[in-house]
Amino acid sequence: MKVSVDPDVCDARGQCAxxxxxxxxxxxxxxxxxxxxxxxxxxxxDVAEQGVEICPVQALSIDE
Structure with a gap:
């Protein structure tokens, strides 16, 4: 499993962290x-999935 961010969408809310x-x-x-x-x-x-789900602007994604 891998996690990625779209830097054009991320707006620095930091919820994932x-x-x-x-x-x-x-x-x-x-x-x-x-x-x-x-x-x-x-x-x-599970933590990766939580971090992706909590992102309010959906800047994160998971690749299996």
Whole structure:
């Protein structure tokens, strides 16, 4: 499983980082800096799904 952010959609609300700041890292400005296709560590699949779901602008996605 991998998680990605669309940088054109992310508006720096940081809700994903509230779920897990190690998986959903933020740049200094508060925008997600996970990039495209960041591997989700084993056992963090549910956390990744929560972070994607909580994004108010739907900037995050999961690739199986």
């Amino acid at each position: 509230v779920v897990d700041s190690e998986l959903f890292t933020l740049a200094e400005e508060g925008f997600s800096d996970i990039g495209e296709g960041k591997p989700v560590p084993p056992g963090k699949e």
